[in-house]
Amino acid sequence: MAEAGGGEEYLFKIVVIGDSAVGKSNLLSRFARDEFDHNSKATIGVEFQTQVVELDGKEIKAQVWDTAGQERFRAVTSAYYRGAVGALIVYDISRKSTFESIKRWLDELNTHCDTTVARMLVGNKCDLENIREVSVDEGKGLAEEEGLFFIETSALDSTNVNKAFEIVIREIYDKVSRKILNSDSYKAELSVNRVSLANGVDLSKEKNGALSCCSR
Amino acid sequence: MRALSGARLLWVEYTTRSPSSPSSSSSSFLIPLRSVLLIVASSSSSSSSPVSSDRVTNKKQISSGVFIVSLYILGSLKSPWSRRRRKHALLAKQWKSLFDVDDETNSSVSESSDDPEDTKPLLGSMDTEDNHPYEPVASAPDKLETQPASNKTENFATWRRIIRLDAIRANAEWIIYSPSQAEVSEEKARKRAESVELKDYDNLEPCRIYHAARLVAILEAYAVYDPEIGYCQGMSDLLSPIISVIEEDHVAFWCFVGFMRKARHNFRLDEAEDCFFVYRMVVVLFRRELTFEQTLCLWEVMWADQAAIRAGIVKSAWRRMRLRAPPTDDLLLYAIAACVLQRRKLIIENYNSMDEIMRECNSMAGNLDVWKLLDDAHDLVVTLHDKI
Numbered sequence: 001m002a003e004a005g006g007g008e009e010y011l012f013k014i015v016v017i018g019d020s021a022v023g024k025s026n027l028l029s030r031f032a033r034d035e036f037d038h039n040s041k042a043t044i045g046v047e048f049q050t051q052v053v054e055l056d057g058k059e060i061k062a063q064v065w066d067t068a069g070q071e072r073f074r075a076v077t078s079a080y081y082r083g084a085v086g087a088l089i090v091y092d093i094s095r096k097s098t099f100e101s102i103k104r105w106l107d108e109l110n111t112h113c114d115t116t117v118a119r120m121l122v123g124n125k126c127d128l129e130n131i132r133e134v135s136v137d138e139g140k141g142l143a144e145e146e147g148l149f150f151i152e153t154s155a156l157d158s159t160n161v162n163k164a165f166e167i168v169i170r171e172i173y174d175k176v177s178r179k180i181l182n183s184d185s186y187k188a189e190l191s192v193n194r195v196s197l198a199n200g201v202d203l204s205k206e207k208n209g210a211l212s213c214c215s216r
Numbered sequence: 217m218r219a220l221s222g223a224r225l226l227w228v229e230y231t232t233r234s235p236s237s238p239s240s241s242s243s244s245f246l247i248p249l250r251s252v253l254l255i256v257a258s259s260s261s262s263s264s265s266p267v268s269s270d271r272v273t274n275k276k277q278i279s280s281g282v283f284i285v286s287l288y289i290l291g292s293l294k295s296p297w298s299r300r301r302r303k304h305a306l307l308a309k310q311w312k313s314l315f316d317v318d319d320e321t322n323s324s325v326s327e328s329s330d331d332p333e334d335t336k337p338l339l340g341s342m343d344t345e346d347n348h349p350y351e352p353v354a355s356a357p358d359k360l361e362t363q364p365a366s367n368k369t370e371n372f373a374t375w376r377r378i379i380r381l382d383a384i385r386a387n388a389e390w391i392i393y394s395p396s397q398a399e400v401s402e403e404k405a406r407k408r409a410e411s412v413e414l415k416d417y418d419n420l421e422p423c424r425i426y427h428a429a430r431l432v433a434i435l436e437a438y439a440v441y442d443p444e445i446g447y448c449q450g451m452s453d454l455l456s457p458i459i460s461v462i463e464e465d466h467v468a469f470w471c472f473v474g475f476m477r478k479a480r481h482n483f484r485l486d487e488a489e490d491c492f493f494v495y496r497m498v499v500v501l502f503r504r505e506l507t508f509e510q511t512l513c514l515w516e517v518m519w520a521d522q523a524a525i526r527a528g529i530v531k532s533a534w535r536r537m538r539l540r541a542p543p544t545d546d547l548l549l550y551a552i553a554a555c556v557l558q559r560r561k562l563i564i565e566n567y568n569s570m571d572e573i574m575r576e577c578n579s580m581a582g583n584l585d586v587w588k589l590l591d592d593a594h595d596l597v598v599t600l601h602d603k604i
Contacts, residue, residue: 020449021381038419042382042449044504045495047578048571063571070378070449071370072485079492079570097377 010060012172013083014165017105018090019098020069023124026155027090028066031165036155043068046080053166055173062169074108081112085175086168090122093152096133099123099142106146118171120149122164127154372439375447379435382452383428384417389508390460391423397463400426412436430459434469441473448483451476453500457512478522478545493574497552502584505555510586517590518547541594550600554592555580 016024025043029035032049048065067073067080089105091098102121109117121143123134136152143150149167153160391398405422408429417425431452439446455472462468482498496504501518503511521543529543544550556563559576567573 020378021385039385039387041385041387041453041504044450044453044499045578046492046574048575068449071374072448072483 010058010173010176011063012060012085012169013063013065014086014088014168015065015081015084016088016090017109018069019101022069022090022092022098023155024069024090025066027088027122027124027153027161028064030155030158030161031064053169055170060169060173062165078112084113084117086118086172087113088120088122088164088168089148090124091134092125093123093134094125094128094131099134099138102142116175118168118175120151120164120168123152125154125156126152126159127156370446372446375439376436378449379432379447379452380414382449383414383431384420386428386431386452386456388424390427390456393508394460397426397460398423405429427456427459430465431455433465434459434472437469438472438476442476442480445480445483450483450499453503454479457508493570493577494552494556501548502551505581505584506586513586514551514590521545521547541597544597547593550593550596551589554589554596555584558592
């Protein structure tokens with residue numbers, strides 16, 4: 001993919017967060033592979049998918065990160081937030097408790113990322129209208145209060161999934177264009193963040209640090 | 217398809233350690249993992265192409281492993297759990313208090329009750345051979361008072377909720393290995409689900425409802441038994457194969473306790489940061505990377521090694537048996553190092569970031585050969601055993 005010197009490359013890291021079983025992994029698989037797994041199991045550790053999106057004729061790589069919803073896994077995932085420029089904070093419209101956790105997720109996001117990160121509140125599983133516990137207005141209300149974008153999605157029937165990611169990517173792109181947000185900082189971070197097992201055995205020392213993560 | 221039986225899976229817990237050991241033993245697995253990966257990363261090129269060992273070696277070792285783990289069922293050995301101190305049952309009131317959402321400390325439940333009826337919810341509606349229910353070890357209930365700092369916002373109510381979410385989405389791979397449970401009636405399954413207050417299972421087949429209900433009963437009992445760990449996502453992956461081959465909940469519970477005695481340290485996540493690219497392998501012991509059958513092969517070899525060590529089969533005896541690798545307590549660690557090593561060249565030459573390595577490690581799922589993995593792990597045991 002390396003087009004040496006040709007055109008700009010964009011790589012945006014976006015994290016997906018929210019309680020267990022709100023549908024984070026399926027939102028991601030719907031976006032990246034247009035797939036939905038009815039028997040999707042709890043995510044263990046950290047996973048990510050890369051999806052290329054075209055915006056204003058530019059190719060943008062969205063690297064979307066997915067992790068476990070259980071509180072305890074937070075200890076593993078401070079690396080998870082590193083370099084993120086966008087975040088989807090997800091709840092399940094059919095389970096009120098997942099909506100009530102949103103503030104906690106926002107707090108966590110704020111401690112790991114700076115305020116320029118593009119944030120969107122996502123009410124997932126909107127196909128479950130008959131057992132809805134969180135109204136659209138409640139979602140909107142919270143989003144306005146916290147200064148977030150808001151959308152309701154269904155990973156199951158695809159409603160608004162691409163749109164949710166596109167809005168976030170667009171917002172990041174605009175911020176990058178206006179130099180509010182510097183996506184190079186993530187690239188730089190990646191090239192510094194080489195594999196160091198224990199103290200400083202750097203597997204990639206022989207390569208110079210100028211490679212961006214997009215040049216594989 | 218290899219025949220699976222409860223006897224093969226049952227892990228005999230020979231240890232004579234104090235029953236309160238869940239919270240008192242060694243540190244997490246991740247520190248030694250780091251050093252093995254370090255040695256793998258820095259070892260000379262000769263070790264990147266290890267001489268493949270004879271596959272028969274592993275087969276032999278597995279046979280002896282099966283033999284050892286089968287002793288309890290086949291032989292006349294007294295139950296290893298018979299030494300376990302039994303304690304009085306929880307009162308119904310005490311049990312119920314664990315479910316109180318607002319009860320942050322899950323108040324102490326160390327009082328006693330003589331009514332065996334009261335412990336039924338602990339292991340679901342279980343049948344014990346001597347009408348004496350198994351109970352949490354002496355120290356476990358007291359620990360309910362102090363939630364560990366590592367999960368201060370988690371309590372029993374949290375675990376209870378997540379256990380149910382995970383039980384419902386447990387995979388169905390086990391079904392073909394457990395025909396009797398596969399045929400469970402809808403009525404029995406629903407009754408079972410009701411007994412553990414399982415909901416939202418309408419789209420599941422009866423056998424999966426039944427499986428989920430058993431997972432809930434045992435995982436919840438475990439969370440009471442070992443409140444320091446409680447429930448952590450991934451534990452249902454470890455329990456599911458056990459209940460597939462063991463039909464009685466109380467037996468399955470104690471097998472799980474034996475399994476967790478070592479595996480529980482992997483759920484202490486505070487040391488995991490440096491190794492997060494192999495984190496899933498550590499936590500669910502390759503369950504996500506391998507098929508059901510392959511996973512059992514790997515686990516059995518691990519358990520056989522651990523049992524051999526507990527039984528005092530020392531290195532020299534192992535040599536006399538002409539097996540190359542001595543038994544190790546940390547075969548999981550060597551297996552993880554081995555599968556990273558299998559991709560060493562690729563990783564060094566092509567990957568520049570943690571992200572790419574993580575993706576490579578995640579992509580091993582479904583692409584590992586368990587026999588090659590064991591061969592390579594045993595080679596590493598031989599190569600590195602003395603260095604560590």
